[in-house]
Amino acid sequence: xxxxxxxxxxxxxxxxxxxxxxxxxxxxxxxxxxxxxxxxxxxxxxxxxxxxxxxxxxxxxxxxxxxxxxxxxxxxxxxxxxxxxxxxxxxxxxxxxxxxxxxxxxxxxxxxxxxxxxxxxxxxxxxxxxxxxxxxxxxxxxxxxxxxxxxxxxxxxxxxxxxxxxxxxxxxxxxxxxxxxxxxxxxxxxxxxxxxxxxxxxxxxxxxxxxxxxxxxxxxxxxxxxxxxxxxxxxxxxxxxxxxxx
Numbered sequence: 001x002x003x004x005x006x007x008x009x010x011x012x013x014x015x016x017x018x019x020x021x022x023x024x025x026x027x028x029x030x031x032x033x034x035x036x037x038x039x040x041x042x043x044x045x046x047x048x049x050x051x052x053x054x055x056x057x058x059x060x061x062x063x064x065x066x067x068x069x070x071x072x073x074x075x076x077x078x079x080x081x082x083x084x085x086x087x088x089x090x091x092x093x094x095x096x097x098x099x100x101x102x103x104x105x106x107x108x109x110x111x112x113x114x115x116x117x118x119x120x121x122x123x124x125x126x127x128x129x130x131x132x133x134x135x136x137x138x139x140x141x142x143x144x145x146x147x148x149x150x151x152x153x154x155x156x157x158x159x160x161x162x163x164x165x166x167x168x169x170x171x172x173x174x175x176x177x178x179x180x181x182x183x184x185x186x187x188x189x190x191x192x193x194x195x196x197x198x199x200x201x202x203x204x205x206x207x208x209x210x211x212x213x214x215x216x217x218x219x220x221x222x223x224x225x226x227x228x229x230x231x232x233x234x235x236x237x238x239x240x241x242x243x244x245x246x
Contacts, residue, residue, distance in 0.1 A: 002065055004029045004198050005168055010049060010059030011222075019045040020056065021222035029167065032194035034209045034230075035202045037219035038242060043202045046219065047170050051085050052078040064167075084166030088173045090153040094146030098137050098156055101145050102128040105160035127163070134192070135159040136185055151182030158189060168198045175208040187211045206234070218243075 003026040012020045020042045027033050037043055048054035050061060052075040061070040063081060070078055079085075093101050103120050106127060120128075132138045135155040140148065145156055154174055161169060171190065175183045190212065193199050203209050209216060210230050218226040218233050226236045233239050 001028075002062075002067060003027060004031075004064065005050065006060070006062040006067070007046075007050070008060050008062075010056045010061065012045060012049065012054060012056040019222055020049065023059070023219075023223050025217060025224065027168070027198050027200060029198055030194060030196065032191060032199045032212060032214040033201070034212055034214055034216045035200055035219060036204055036206070036209055036216060036233075036243075037225070038204070040221075041219040042222035043219055044172070045222070047085060047172065047200075047202060050078075050168075050170065051075060051083055079164070079166075082165070082167035083170070084161040084164055084168065085170040086154075086157055086161055086172060086174070088176060090150075090157045092145040092148075092153055092156050092160070095144060097142050097144055098132060098148070099125075099128050099141045101156055102131050102159055102163055105163035107163065107165045131159045131163055134162065135189060149182070151178045151186070154178070154182075154186065155189065158193070162193065166197060168200070169193060171199065171201045173203055173205075174201065175203065175205055183208060184211075206230075 005027050007023060007025040010020055010023045011018060023046065035043055045054060049056050050070065052070060052073060055071065062068065063070050103124060106124055132141050135158055137152060137155055137159065140152065145153065148156065174186050174190065178186060190199055190201060201212060216228065216230050216233050217224055218239050220242045225242065226233045226239050
């Protein structure tokens, strides 16, 4: 059976610096994966390649059962094909309510006329209420996004991505700046999301990764250094050396 996403032999250089070096990576549908590594390991460039923001010099990036190449597609068509990305800093519409943010994100025809003529249906409002419940914002539907806590804004943005019904969710350092309670909720949220789609969490907080309790891929100098459970990779001498500087 094909992997949902298959990256093979991918390299990319910026001004002579190899940010990604012969990287190969696979993830299956409905799998939760953590990608970790020190600063400069290539984590962000990896996400940029998968989402079409950066074109690699060599290699393949295949998507879905038919193994479509993402390298020939634009960023917007990759998003429409089912790849959703959440950046480290939440980007929500602060002057709009939680409900309005979620409504705007629902998977719809996004042509200019369709957007202008959009009138939410009963089913749309029901879906928004479901999404708010999934991300823990059911009680905040009518609050403006600007007054939410940092953690709540992160959940709203995850909700907005889920509204687009992606098959793969790329999440960048979701736990940064959160309270312990918010981090716990975020763990549950991502674990739950991975029941119905693939989720890649890029993180360097080991404690958070441990709580995700999933397979971990360690990047170093643009390629995979180790892969396995958190216990397996944290006992690996090479990982200890690059990660903990021993």
